[in-house]
Amino acid sequence: MKLLLKIWRQDGPKEKGQMVDYNVDGIEGDMSFLEMMDILNSQLIEKGEEPINFDHDCREGICGSCSMFINGEAHGPGRNVTTCQLHMRSFKDGETIFIEPWRAKAFPVIKDLMVDRSAFDRIIQAGGYVSVNTSGNTQDANSIPIPKEDADLAFDAATCIGCGACVATCKNASAMLFTSAKVAQLSLLPQGQVEGKERVINMVNQMDLEGFGNCTNTGACEVECPKGISLDNIARMNREFLSATAKGKK
C-alpha cells in the first residue's frame, strides 16, 4: 500500500505548528498504525531528519499512551480501539491520512503528536481514591460481599485507560466521561461510599480548574471511547454531585 500522510508537526508548546506531507510505501494490512509510523520514522532518520514524536508504550490498547486524531476521529476509524490497535487493513491503497494530536486547552501540545495530559492525574489526586492506608491492617476481603452486578458495573467503569480521546472528541473538550468513570466506580462499591460526597465535589472542581469545558450531552465521547465507557457514568456522577451539593457539604 502507498499512502500520503499529512501529519501535524510542532516543535514545542509555544511554537506554531503545521501539517506536513509524507509519502510511505510498502505498507501491509497486518501492520499496526504505529508500526506504519515506525517505518516512516526509520526513513526520516536515515535521511537525517527528526522523526515524528508520539506517545506510545504497551501497543496493546491498555496503557492509554497512544493518542492520535486520525482523519478527524480520536484513535481513527473503528470502534473500541486505541491508535495502537488500529491496523492498516482499515485503510485503502492510495489513501490520504490526516494525523493530528489531541486538541484541548487542558492538553497543551508538547511536541508533534505528543500532548500533556497531566490534568487527568490531578483530577484523580483530587479524590479518585479510597482513603485507606496501605499498611495491611485491613479486614478480610470476603467480609464485605458485593453484589455481582455492582461489582461488574464498577469494573466496567474502572476500565478507563485515561487516554483522553473523550476530551479530544468533545466539541467543548469536556472531561466528564473520564471523571465520571472514576466517580461511578467508587460510588458503586461500599468501600468508596464513605467519602463519596467530598470526592465528587473535589474532582468536579478540579476538572473545572484545569480548563476542561462543560458537558452538553452530545454523547460523542462515548462513541469514540476505546473502552466503551458508558454515558450512564455521567448520569451517575451528576446524581452524586447533586445530592452532595444539596446536602450543603461543600
Place this chain on the structure above:
Amino acid sequence: MVLDSKTPEGPLKDKWTRHKNEIDLVNPANKRNIDVIVVGTGLAGASASASLAELGYNVKTFCFQDSPRRAHSIAAQGGINAAKNYQGDGDSTYRLFYDTVKGGDYRSRESNVYRLAEVSANIIDQCVAQGVPFARDYGGLLDNRSFGGVLVSRTFYAKGQTGQQLLLGAYSALSRQIAKGKVEMHNRHEMLDLVKVDGKARGIIARNLVTGEIQRHSAHAVVIASGGYGNVFFLSTNAMGSNVTAAWKAHKKGAHMANPCFTQIHPTCIPVSGGFQSKLTLMSESLRNDGRIWVPAKLADAKAIQAGTLQGRDIPEEDRDYYLERRYPAFGNLVPRDVASRAAKERCDEGFGVNKTGEAVYLDFKSAIARYGKEDAFVHGNKTPSAEEIQTLGKAVVASKYGNLFQMYEKITDENPYEMPMKIYPAVHYTMGGLWVDYNLMTDIPGCYAAGEANFSDHGANRLGASALMQGLADGYFVLPYTIGDYLSHEIRTGEIANDSPEFMQAEKEVKDKIDGFINAKGEKPVDHFHMRLGKIMWEKCGMARNAEDLQKAIDEIKALRIEFYANVRVPGLVNGVNQELEKAGRVADLMELGELMCKDALQRTESCGGHFREESVEIDGEQKGEAKRDDENFTFVSAWQWKGESGNQELVKEPLEFKDIAVKQRSYK
C-alpha cells in the same frame, strides 16, 4: 567475595514475624528528615512509594511515561495469586510456597518465597479495601481461577485486565500521597545513573524527557522498581519502553546482577506475522483453563495447513495430537510455562506447526464451547438442546469469561477465534533474573533496594503464572516499607544529602558526555536497526533452547554489534528537548551489555533448569526421557555477577541455596 542473604534465623514460618519484630524503627519525627527515591511506578514502585510516604518518609518518585498509571504492570491480564483458600480446595501458605519453589525448579531462596506466600493473602484484602473490582460470583464473594503449574484455584482476577485494576489501585494510593505533598512525582523523567557517596547509594541522575535537562536528585536511599528487561529480545510482550537502564546503572556501580539468563518464554502469544513487527501480544494463560492445545497428528495435514490448503477446524478429532495432554496427563494443558513452551517448540521443530512460517500451534475452544453449552442448557431446563443451541449458549459462556481476549485476538489477526482455533506460539515475556537482593530487598550497594520484576528474588528459574503481580505488590506494600527501616534507622543523624558533591558532579558529567556521544555519532542507521539485530541473536542463541557453541557465538556477535552501534548509529534532533531516539539509544546500549552477560550466564550454567534449557542436559531414558535435566549437585546456587569495568568481564559469585523445608525433587508434571 561472599554475598550475605541476611536470612533471619529460626523456623521458616517464624522468620518474617521475628524479623519484623527485630527491625529497628525510625520515629515519625525523624522520618520527616529522610528522603527516599523510588524509580518506577509499576505495581512495585507505586505501592512502595505510597507506603513509604504514608509511613512519613519524603518520597521522590520517577517514571518515564507521562503518568504513573501507564507503567507496564497495566498490561498484565490473567490474575494474581494468593493463598486465601476461599475455594476450600486445600490451599495454604505452605502449598503456595511449595508450588512456587517447585515451579521455579528449586533455584530460588526458600525464606523469601515463604514470606511472599505468607503476605499474599493480605494483598487481596488491601486491594479490595482500595476498591479494586475483582471478579465476584453470584453470592457476591470473590471468584478464583486456576493457572499453570498448580492444582488449586487461587488466582484472583478482574476479567483479562487484572494488572490494570491492581495498578490503578496502587496509582490511586500514590495519587493520594501526591495530593498530600508526601510524594513528589516526576513523570517523563528517566534515571540515567545511580550516584554513590562513601559507598552508599545517595541519589540518581535523571533526564527530564520534555526539556532534556539533566538533574541531580539526592536521597538517603534509592529503590529501583524499574521492571523487567525482556526487550533485550526486541520482540517480546513487554511495552516498547521497558528497559534495563536503571538496574544496569546500579549494576555498573557495584550491584550484582543475579541469574540474568533466566528468561520466561510464555507459551500463549500471538505468533509473529511479519518482519515489520514491533512487539508481540500475549494471550493470557487463563485461556489454558478451557482451551486445548494441539497440532495435527499427521505430518501431511500440517504441511497442507502451512500451504494454506487445509483449515485446522476441518481436521477430525482422531487426527489431532493434544500433545500436552498426551505427554503430561496429570497437568495436561496446565503444565508450567517453560514446559508448555518447549513442547510447542518441539512439535514445530518436527514440522507440525500450523501457519505459514510453521511456528504456531492451535489453542482450541471447541470442546469448551460444547461443554459449557450443554451445561448452560441443562441449568436453564433444556435437557435436549440442538447442536446449534449448544453452540450459541457455549459461545456466550466463553465470551463472558474471555470476551476481551478473544476480541483482542480478532483485532490483531483478523480471524474469529470462536469459529477457528486460535494460533499461538511462545514469546519472551518475563525475566526472572535481575538485581541481586538480600532478605531485606537491598542490593549489595548499601541503601540501594530493588523491588518487583527488577530484582531476582522469588521465582527461581521459572515463574508461575499470576505470581509477578503478587510479588510486586508484596515487595511494595508489605516488605520494603518494613525492611528499609533497618537501614534508615542508621541514617537519622545524616542530615540532608548534598547534591553538588564531587560524586554527583562527576556522575552528571558522565551522563552528559554519553548523551553528546550519541548526538555527535554521525552514523547512518536508526537505533531500531541495532535493537532488532540484538534481538535476533538473543532469540536464536539464548532463547528457548541453548547450547555452548551458540552461546559463545552470540557473545562474539554482540561484541561486534556493540562496536558497530557506536560507530554507525544516527540520533537526529537535539539534546535539549523531546528526543525519543536519544532515549532509545541509551536503552539499547545497556541492553547490548546485558545481552552479553545473559549469554555468559547461560554458558556457565551447563544444567537445564526452568526456563533455561541447555540442549546438552536432557534425561536420556526412563519415564522422564527427553525432559530437561537439572544438576543439583553442581548448580544449586544463584549466579550473581559483579561488574569489572568492562562489558563481558563480570565475575561470578555464587550464593548457595539451601532447602530445609522442602524436599528437592525432580519436577514432574506427568
